[in-house]
Amino acid sequence: MWGGSPEPPCPRSGHSCDGTAFSCSDKKSAALRAGRLWRAAPHEGCAQLHKPLCITQIAQIFLQADVTNGLMLQLIYTDKKEPCRVIDPREKERLFAETIARNNRWLGVIARNNAPIDSWQDLEQEIKIAFWESLDTYRERSSLGTFFFSVAKNTAKEFRRKNHNARKRDESFYPNPVFVELDRDPLRAVEEFRATLGGLDWQVFTLYLDDLSYAEMSAALGVEEANLRKRMSRIKEQFKEKYRDF
Amino acid sequence: MELEQVKAAWQREKAMYFHEVDPKAILADTKQKAMKRHRDFNRQQITQILCGLFCLGMLAAEYRREGPLLANAGLTVMLLGLALMLGGSVILKYRLRVSHPWLPEKEFVAEEREKIAARIALLRRNVKWFLIPALLGFVAWQAGLAHSAKMVIALVVVATLACAGIFWFYRWKLRKDLLPILEDIDRELEYFRNSSKSRPE
Numbered sequence: 001m002w003g004g005s006p007e008p009p010c011p012r013s014g015h016s017c018d019g020t021a022f023s024c025s026d027k028k029s030a031a032l033r034a035g036r037l038w039r040a041a042p043h044e045g046c047a048q049l050h051k052p053l054c055i056t057q058i059a060q061i062f063l064q065a066d067v068t069n070g071l072m073l074q075l076i077y078t079d080k081k082e083p084c085r086v087i088d089p090r091e092k093e094r095l096f097a098e099t100i101a102r103n104n105r106w107l108g109v110i111a112r113n114n115a116p117i118d119s120w121q122d123l124e125q126e127i128k129i130a131f132w133e134s135l136d137t138y139r140e141r142s143s144l145g146t147f148f149f150s151v152a153k154n155t156a157k158e159f160r161r162k163n164h165n166a167r168k169r170d171e172s173f174y175p176n177p178v179f180v181e182l183d184r185d186p187l188r189a190v191e192e193f194r195a196t197l198g199g200l201d202w203q204v205f206t207l208y209l210d211d212l213s214y215a216e217m218s219a220a221l222g223v224e225e226a227n228l229r230k231r232m233s234r235i236k237e238q239f240k241e242k243y244r245d246f
Numbered sequence: 247m248e249l250e251q252v253k254a255a256w257q258r259e260k261a262m263y264f265h266e267v268d269p270k271a272i273l274a275d276t277k278q279k280a281m282k283r284h285r286d287f288n289r290q291q292i293t294q295i296l297c298g299l300f301c302l303g304m305l306a307a308e309y310r311r312e313g314p315l316l317a318n319a320g321l322t323v324m325l326l327g328l329a330l331m332l333g334g335s336v337i338l339k340y341r342l343r344v345s346h347p348w349l350p351e352k353e354f355v356a357e358e359r360e361k362i363a364a365r366i367a368l369l370r371r372n373v374k375w376f377l378i379p380a381l382l383g384f385v386a387w388q389a390g391l392a393h394s395a396k397m398v399i400a401l402v403v404v405a406t407l408a409c410a411g412i413f414w415f416y417r418w419k420l421r422k423d424l425l426p427i428l429e430d431i432d433r434e435l436e437y438f439r440n441s442s443k444s445r446p447e
Contacts, residue, residue, distance in 0.1 A: 093273055096273055096276070097269035097270060097272070097273050098269075100269050100272055100273070101269040108260070112260065117259060125276075125279065128272065128276045129276055129279055129280045129283065130345070130347045132276050132277065132280055133280060134346075134347055134348045137346075137348060138348070147348055150347070150348050150349070150350070150351075151347040151348050153351065154347040154348075154349070154351060154354040155347050157351075157354075157355075158347075158358060161358075161427055161430055161431070162427070186251055186252040186254075186255035186256075187252075187255055187256070187259060189252060190252055190255075190256060208253070209252070209253050209256040209257075210256075210260070211253070211257065236249055239249050239252075240249070
């Protein structure tokens with residue numbers, strides 16, 4: 001679609017795009033339409049890189065619109081330094097479905113690693129939405145898997161930060177929550193225990209609960225296996241110490 | 247309680263939450279939720295803008311050209327303060343809406359820091375430059391309308407209480423909500439800086 005196959009012709013004039021100006025004979029109406037559609041559906045990457053757009057910049061946009069249903073199919077800003085695109089909707093759906101299907105397991109691991117038990121699904125949903133919205137800016141500079149992990153990791157971190165802070169704030173309102181009946185609940189113990197661990201220990205412990213091997217943990221966290229084994233044995237000791245009487 | 251027992255409970259919970267789902271169903275669900283989120287955001291913003299404009303309009307209707315100068319000046323200052331507060335918060339919400347989670351971790355965290363810093367700056371700016379002048383404008387407006395001295399004192403008390411309440415809320419929001427996140431982000435950025443320093447050339 002981008003940088004390979006020729007651009008499809010303008011639906012109004014039938015001319016094809018030369019990449020520098022409108023190929024549509026009705027330049028004024030095309031420019032107006034471009035401006036309107038630009039405002040109606042701003043492309044995040046473009047808006048970030050090229051805002052604010054003046055009328056001459058808008059006039060450099062080559063627009064292809066599906067006139068029959070009024071939907072924008074493709075919008076290319078013809079800046080030679082930093083070309084960007086709005087991905088074709090069908091292509092976007094295909095990439096999304098494929099990536100999610102391929103990385104579903106890791107999506108779960110990231111969600112469990114960064115959210116409390118009752119928010120796993122929320123985080124998973126957040127990541128999916130963030131990935132869906134970010135796909136418009138995917139420019140094939142890295143593999144789609146790397147792009148997905150980048151999005152997932154950053155979204156998870158943001159979620160964790162907000163969630164942790166919101167919980168701390170709520171606890172200041174309700175300082176003594178009553179969990180009498182849950183005192184012996186292993187999942188509550190996990191939550192309690194995880195809250196006492198530092199950043200990396202938290203992740204190691206969660207990956208251990210997820211039944212990942214040390215080799216897989218090492219690949220996911222970028223920490224040596226020997227280091228992970230030491231950490232894990234220390235965490236096990238701490239856990240034993242804390243929950244000996246339960 | 248044994249760790250293995252905990253691990254088994256975790257696995258059971260995991261199996262309950264996560265199971266293979268048809269990617270097409272996930273896609274449809276995600277698209278629907280993303281669109282709903284946009285719709286909700288726009289609806290919220292439009293409601294806020296309309297409510298704000300309605301309140302400002304109601305207040306502006308109180309303006310009398312032939313009225314006392316003090317009252318008109320007070321009303322104008324108050325309207326201006328409130329309008330700037332409304333405008334600032336609406337613009338900031340639109341600005342903060344944009345997120346770039348595909349950026350490298352360090353850049354993303356720096357972007358998050360900018361967002362939190364912008365929210366903190368807005369709160370501080372609102373209190374310092376807009377809220378207090380707006381309430382002073384309110385007092386001047388009412389005093390200019392030549393109410394009795396008792397009435398003016400009561401209005402000053404009400405304005406002071408309102409100012410104190412809003413000020414307390416802003417402080418609480420800063421202390422409990424924004425500053426801890428900012429500190430957390432700063433710690434993370436510090437970690438990035440240290441790790442890049444300790445990395446061999």
